[in-house]
Amino acid sequence: MKLSEIIEILKAQVICDSDLSLDYEIKTACGSDMMSDALAFVKDQGMLLTGLLNPQSVRTAEMLDMKCIAFVRGKIPGDEIIKLAKDRGIALLSTKYRMFTACGRLYSKGLGGGCDEE
Amino acid sequence: MQPIIKTYVIPGDDFTHAGEASGKVKAMLKQLGYDSDAVRRIAIAMYEAEINMVIHADGGKATVEIHPDRVELTLQDSGPGIEDVELAMQEGYSTAPDEVRALGFGAGMGLPNIKKYTDDMKIESIVGTGTKIYMLVKAGKTS
Ligand SMILES: Nc1ncnc2c1ncn2[C@@H]1O[C@H](COP(=O)(O)OP(=O)(O)OP(=O)(O)O)[C@@H](O)[C@H]1O
Ligand SMILES: [Mg+2]
Numbered sequence: 001m002k003l004s005e006i007i008e009i010l011k012a013q014v015i016c017d018s019d020l021s022l023d024y025e026i027k028t029a030c031g032s033d034m035m036s037d038a039l040a041f042v043k044d045q046g047m048l049l050t051g052l053l054n055p056q057s058v059r060t061a062e063m064l065d066m067k068c069i070a071f072v073r074g075k076i077p078g079d080e081i082i083k084l085a086k087d088r089g090i091a092l093l094s095t096k097y098r099m100f101t102a103c104g105r106l107y108s109k110g111l112g113g114g115c116d117e118e
Numbered sequence: 119m120q121p122i123i124k125t126y127v128i129p130g131d132d133f134t135h136a137g138e139a140s141g142k143v144k145a146m147l148k149q150l151g152y153d154s155d156a157v158r159r160i161a162i163a164m165y166e167a168e169i170n171m172v173i174h175a176d177g178g179k180a181t182v183e184i185h186p187d188r189v190e191l192t193l194q195d196s197g198p199g200i201e202d203v204e205l206a207m208q209e210g211y212s213t214a215p216d217e218v219r220a221l222g223f224g225a226g227m228g229l230p231n232i233k234k235y236t237d238d239m240k241i242e243s244i245v246g247t248g249t250k251i252y253m254l255v256k257a258g259k260t261s
Contacts, residue, residue: 036227059137
């Protein structure tokens with residue numbers, strides 16, 4: 001699923017695109033507020049949905065080679081987080097949807113979780 | 119061939135910058151041309167151990183040895199130590215207080231993740247003295 005589609009499905013505000021192309025293909029997603037839960041998940045070209053608004057959400061994405069984070073429940077990150085994300089080439093989105101709804105919308109449009117059980 | 123050896127001081131009172139050392143190691147390994155899957159596993163394992171040192175042990179020291187066929191990491195702290203290492207290794211086991219959970223940690227997944235992503239790990243911990251965690255990941259250069 002292209003980044004542009006994700007933005008549309010989540011009706012997301014782009015906080016910073018960090019030079020990521022709107023055509024960037026995202027293959028799987030992971031939703032969690034607990035970073036070690038997210039770190040248990042490794043799939044190429046994944047994205048993170050989270051309500052966690054501190055620099056560690058960006059670091060977690062960095063370690064996982066994720067290029068996009070969507071903050072749920074309308075959360076807007078502060079300058080420090082934005083700077084870190086720009087530096088690492090990670091796009092930041094903010095969506096008004098709550099975690100369950102945000103994940104459900106993406107899933108129903110075909111974005112998978114990348115787990116073996118699916 | 120001589121390994122490249124790097125050491126990092128991990129400050130214990132700085133949650134915001136926790137993970138910086140792991141980010142640096144990741145960037146360096148990438149630059150050196152190590153296989154991206156191995157680099158990711160090394161970065162995640164070191165990041166988990168680095169965060170643990172910050173949230174459970176007031177910081178410490180990280181040493182990274184980069185060999186042509188593997189990367190070895192040792193993270194050592196002078197924190198409270200782990201009473202029952204076998205228990206701490208179980209998924210979901212955490213002593214993190216609510217403040218730490220609010221920061222996104224305390225799922226009890228860090229040590230299990232390290233086990234999953236490394237080829238070898240050892241924990242030596244003495245209550246009241248500190249914890250030393252050793253990790254090895256086999257890694258080679260792609261080019
Ligand atoms: N460096 C350390 N010093 C003291 N105790 C530690 C250290 N590392 C881990 N522990 C203990 O082991 C437990 C399990 O660690 P683990 O990393 O698996 O989970 P966590 O840090 O509590 O949560 P998560 O990693 O999911 O955010 C911790 O809750 C803590 O009690
Ligand atoms: Mg941990």
